[in-house]
Amino acid sequence: MLQACPPVQIGGKNLKTSREYPPSDPAAQTAGADAPRPAPQALRDFRHYPGWFTPDEQRTLVDEIRAVAAAAPFVTPVTRRGQPLSVRMTSAGRFGWIGDRRGYRYAETHPAGMGWPPIPPRLLDLWAAVAPDARPPESCLINYYGEGARMGLHQDRDEADLSQPVVSVSLGDDALFRVGNVARGGSTESLWLRSGDVLVMGGPGRLRHHGVDRIAFGTSALLAQGGRINLTLRVVT
Numbered sequence: 001m002l003q004a005c006p007p008v009q010i011g012g013k014n015l016k017t018s019r020e021y022p023p024s025d026p027a028a029q030t031a032g033a034d035a036p037r038p039a040p041q042a043l044r045d046f047r048h049y050p051g052w053f054t055p056d057e058q059r060t061l062v063d064e065i066r067a068v069a070a071a072a073p074f075v076t077p078v079t080r081r082g083q084p085l086s087v088r089m090t091s092a093g094r095f096g097w098i099g100d101r102r103g104y105r106y107a108e109t110h111p112a113g114m115g116w117p118p119i120p121p122r123l124l125d126l127w128a129a130v131a132p133d134a135r136p137p138e139s140c141l142i143n144y145y146g147e148g149a150r151m152g153l154h155q156d157r158d159e160a161d162l163s164q165p166v167v168s169v170s171l172g173d174d175a176l177f178r179v180g181n182v183a184r185g186g187s188t189e190s191l192w193l194r195s196g197d198v199l200v201m202g203g204p205g206r207l208r209h210h211g212v213d214r215i216a217f218g219t220s221a222l223l224a225q226g227g228r229i230n231l232t233l234r235v236v237t
């Protein structure tokens with residue numbers, strides 16, 4: 001069964017002195033919140049927006065995620081066979097995603113019984129900007145990758161309406177992201193996702209296999225304890 005882990009400490013008092021990871025787009029380094037957002041680059045059918053969030057926005061997002069995790073602590077999902085995943089997870093929104101001996105599924109309550117906190121409004125603004133035609137997101141999955149954590153190639157298909165995109169936000173250490181095909185097997189392409197990057201997985205790419213081979217632990221000081229947070233906004237119903 002799922003065991004509640006001690007809450008993951010995200011960010012910390014040393015944030016003021018932390019080294020900021022330079023966004024891939026140099027223009028974004030001086031961009032304020034009202035500056036134009038970066039244009040997307042295609043990765044197969046995915047849209048990659050390098051450096052969407054400024055360092056200040058990233059720090060605010062980390063604070064907001066820390067507040068979510070204080071109310072709905074990170075847990076380690078397990079497979080049906082009881083094998084723990086290497087990422088720790090919590091969620092915000094009407095639904096959260098859980099994995100235990102009964103399988104993987106969306107649920108309206110945390111394994112410990114509480115409801116999920118609301119999705120931070122700046123993430124709803126992101127969704128409106130990059131997925132203006134989509135229905136509003138009903139869930140924000142929050143994955144924490146510590147040193148050595150990874151996520152095998154998979155499809156996101158637990159959602160009922162696969163015409164709706166999944167919008168991903170990377171915070172903290174760099175991650176080597178891999179994208180393959182809708183069918184199993186075939187060639188894959190890799191890309192380093194960096195802190196502040198946004199990736200839209202939608203349209204014909206919605207069911208492409210994807211995963212995270214590894215993170216480059218210590219490449220960002222955004223999170224006091226190191227590691228990476230990935231947020232995915234989803235329509236569930």
Ligand SMILES: O=C(O)CCC(=O)C(=O)O
Nearest residue numbers: 141143156168212230232
């Ligand atoms: O961490 C990432 O960049 C991808 C996460 C992912 O694929 C998922 O949560 O389904």
Ligand SMILES: [Fe+2]
Nearest residue numbers: 154155156210
């Ligand atoms: Fe995924």
